[in-house]
Amino acid sequence: MKKITFFIIAVIAFVFNSCSPSVEGETKNWDRNINQLLKLKTDLPAYEGLINKKILEAETIFKSAENISDEDVRAKKMRKANNILSYGCIDNLKNMSSKIDDLNKKKREIEKIIKNKNNSKNDVIYIMTLVENCKNAVKKAEKILNKETEDLDSNPCKKIERAFKGLETTYTETNNAISDLKKAHKEIEEKEKKKEEVAKDIKCEYCGTKNKSTAVKCKSCGANL
Numbered sequence: 001m002k003k004i005t006f007f008i009i010a011v012i013a014f015v016f017n018s019c020s021p022s023v024e025g026e027t028k029n030w031d032r033n034i035n036q037l038l039k040l041k042t043d044l045p046a047y048e049g050l051i052n053k054k055i056l057e058a059e060t061i062f063k064s065a066e067n068i069s070d071e072d073v074r075a076k077k078m079r080k081a082n083n084i085l086s087y088g089c090i091d092n093l094k095n096m097s098s099k100i101d102d103l104n105k106k107k108r109e110i111e112k113i114i115k116n117k118n119n120s121k122n123d124v125i126y127i128m129t130l131v132e133n134c135k136n137a138v139k140k141a142e143k144i145l146n147k148e149t150e151d152l153d154s155n156p157c158k159k160i161e162r163a164f165k166g167l168e169t170t171y172t173e174t175n176n177a178i179s180d181l182k183k184a185h186k187e188i189e190e191k192e193k194k195k196e197e198v199a200k201d202i203k204c205e206y207c208g209t210k211n212k213s214t215a216v217k218c219k220s221c222g223a224n225l
């Protein structure tokens with residue numbers, strides 16, 4: 001019970017904290033966000049323009065906060081500026097390559113499962129589809145990262161977000177499929193193991209009772225097996 005109370009307090013504290021920004025906290029966030037984006041510009045020079053645009057958009061809001069005397073209102077305005085830099089397409093750009101790595105790992109994992117002898121025909125087809133989905137989602141995201149997608153200059157944010165979402169949903173779908181398949185395979189293996197054990201049972205030659213293969217004496221009449 002104590003643990004639960006502590007947990008609830010922690011959650012409330014967290015929610016409360018994230019609902020009421022402080023000027024100090026938002027200033028720290030701002031510095032961190034700007035530094036991250038400067039690095040992102042060197043990592044993804046193709047997106048320098050978009051990143052600059054977002055920084056400018058956020059900076060306008062951030063600067064307008066400086067004239068607000070009420071601390072709460074000011075902090076809220078600052079948070080609004082920070083959110084532009086830490087959510088949405090800019091955040092997606094920041095995390096795109098690690099998401100690609102994650103999905104590639106999942107793809108390799110499910111590719112191993114395709115070799116399992118307990119797969120049904122449908123399982124194999126399903127796995128092949130998932131592998132294809134992984135490949136496509138990665139390809140789309142890489143194209144976006146390398147700015148090879150045609151017409152990316154019109155509404156780039158939407159396209160970045162779509163590619164990112166594609167990585168996420170494909171990851172979840174593949175991950176769920178892997179655990180379902182593993183569970184199914186385990187069940188089949190366990191059933192087979194049981195069958196094998198039953199097949200190995202020894203029949204007592206005196207009373208006909210079936211005994212486990214490891215038994216020395218009959219469990220029914222006690223005769224030596």
Ligand SMILES: [Zn+2]
Nearest residue numbers: 204207218221
């Ligand atoms: Zn017996």
